[in-house]
Amino acid sequence: MSSTVGDNVGRLRRLRGLTQEQSAEAAGLAVETIQKLEQNKPGSPRMSTLRAIAAALAVPTSALVSPATTGPAAGAGTDDDEIAVGLLRRALTPARGLNGRLVDSSSVNPPTVPDLQASIAEIDRIYHGDDYASVLARLPVLIGEARSLVDASAGDQRVAGAGQLAQAYQIAATALVQLRRFDLAYHALSLALDVADESGDELVAASVVTTMCWLLLRQGRFDEAERLAVATADAIEPRFSRTDPTRLAVWGWLMLRGSAAAIRDGRADDAGEMLDAAGAAAVRIGEHLPAEAALRMPVTMGAFCPVTVEMKRVEMSVVAGDPVTALALAERVPPSSGRATSDNRNRHQLDRAWANAERGDLVEATRILSGLRAVSPTWLRNQRYARDIVTTILARRRRPVSQELAVLADLLGAGS
Numbered sequence: 001m002s003s004t005v006g007d008n009v010g011r012l013r014r015l016r017g018l019t020q021e022q023s024a025e026a027a028g029l030a031v032e033t034i035q036k037l038e039q040n041k042p043g044s045p046r047m048s049t050l051r052a053i054a055a056a057l058a059v060p061t062s063a064l065v066s067p068a069t070t071g072p073a074a075g076a077g078t079d080d081d082e083i084a085v086g087l088l089r090r091a092l093t094p095a096r097g098l099n100g101r102l103v104d105s106s107s108v109n110p111p112t113v114p115d116l117q118a119s120i121a122e123i124d125r126i127y128h129g130d131d132y133a134s135v136l137a138r139l140p141v142l143i144g145e146a147r148s149l150v151d152a153s154a155g156d157q158r159v160a161g162a163g164q165l166a167q168a169y170q171i172a173a174t175a176l177v178q179l180r181r182f183d184l185a186y187h188a189l190s191l192a193l194d195v196a197d198e199s200g201d202e203l204v205a206a207s208v209v210t211t212m213c214w215l216l217l218r219q220g221r222f223d224e225a226e227r228l229a230v231a232t233a234d235a236i237e238p239r240f241s242r243t244d245p246t247r248l249a250v251w252g253w254l255m256l257r258g259s260a261a262a263i264r265d266g267r268a269d270d271a272g273e274m275l276d277a278a279g280a281a282a283v284r285i286g287e288h289l290p291a292e293a294a295l296r297m298p299v300t301m302g303a304f305c306p307v308t309v310e311m312k313r314v315e316m317s318v319v320a321g322d323p324v325t326a327l328a329l330a331e332r333v334p335p336s337s338g339r340a341t342s343d344n345r346n347r348h349q350l351d352r353a354w355a356n357a358e359r360g361d362l363v364e365a366t367r368i369l370s371g372l373r374a375v376s377p378t379w380l381r382n383q384r385y386a387r388d389i390v391t392t393i394l395a396r397r398r399r400p401v402s403q404e405l406a407v408l409a410d411l412l413g414a415g416s
Contacts, residue, residue: 008083009023010038016058017134020034020035023057027052028052058141085181088139091172092143092172113164116164123135127174128342130342130377130378135175143165143172162195166195169189169195170192170211172188173192174211176188179382182218182219203247203250204298207250210229222261222265223261225257226257226261229257233251233255237251238281240280252277252285256312259312263319263320268320282306300341303341303344305340308339308344310333311344314348314351330348346379350372350385350386353366353372357389357393360396366405366408367404369389372386373408387414390409394414
């Protein structure tokens with residue numbers, strides 16, 4: 001169903017975290033104007049009013065008047081997610097004219113490279129806090145600022161800006177993969193690889209490849225994911241005798257991607273070898289990475305650590321269909337998850353839930369899933385794996401559905 005201008009104003013305002021009073025003040029309008037619009041009161045707003053509101057919400061005026069940016073696709077997320085993805089799509093696929101020039105009337109003051117680094121680190125932190133709405137809302141601004149720095153700079157400044165723009169595109173792709181917007185994620189990664197080449201930093205480019213491998217894994221393209229991971233790892237292979245945490249971390253992530261692809265392609269021996277190689281790199285880096293070293297790494301690479309590798313060993317047993325080994329290996333994963341990302345911590349909990357369900361301990365599996373719902377409901381809602389586990393629990397239960405299980409089934413859309 002098409003959305004009205006008032007619907008769009010309300011959704012975009014909430015997406016920006018603004019009250020009606022704050023948005024009215026930013027637009028230089030009376031709060032009653034915003035209220036009447038959002039209540040869809042009779043009458044058409046003036047274009048000057050819409051332009052002022054759009055400027056206050058940091059969106060083009062067309063985002064307020066076009067129903068195409070708000071209509072959710074079948075099976076998609078919330079309306080706010082749809083709007084945010086639409087705005088991110090505009091940033092990733094800008095209108096271009098003759099000579100490739102962007103058709104964009106807005107002007108952005110280029111930030112400094114340290115400012116961009118801080119913004120990227122902040123958005124990455126928000127992403128791993130599972131606040132996808134905030135990530136999607138901030139990414140168009142981040143991409144615009146990073147692009148403006150590259151366009152306005154020359155020499156070393158342009159090269160440094162290109163590295164930051166590549167990472168901005170990579171974060172966008174990561175969020176889009178999580179939301180299953182695979183085609184747009186691929187486009188973002190292609191942009192990231194192109195601009196990473198301009199930066200001349202092979203580790204930034206290789207970091208982008210780790211996300212490309214994840215995308216291929218999510219699409220079931222296991223052979224391509226493995227070949228890409230191995231080829232890239234060979235190109236940047238570190239010298240273990242000379243510790244370079246960044247190179248070791250990126251190489252280790254590539255080994256993890258290759259291992260994940262190999263086990264899903266039915267080759268446990270190859271998967272185990274790559275996992276062992278990743279483990280050696282993680283041990284070489286150590287559990288405690290100096291803060292300054294983590295800051296120098298491409299986005300999310302600093303999360304590579306021995307605990308991450310141990311979690312992947314559990315995952316490998318799950319993919320191989322061996323719940324007994326999975327639970328035994330899970331006992332070796334320390335309660336403190338080190339630098340592991342929230343995605344990997346949460347995935348590990350799903351693996352534990354699956355293994356318990358397969359072993360017949362449906363109560364423990366439900367307890368683990370409920371714990372995930374309490375701390376990461378948005379992440380959990382986007383996981384088909386979680387829905388499959390709940391469906392299994394529902395099918396195998398011998399007692400009436402508990403309130404706890406009913407809540408999980410409702411969240412995940414699992415049928416009874």
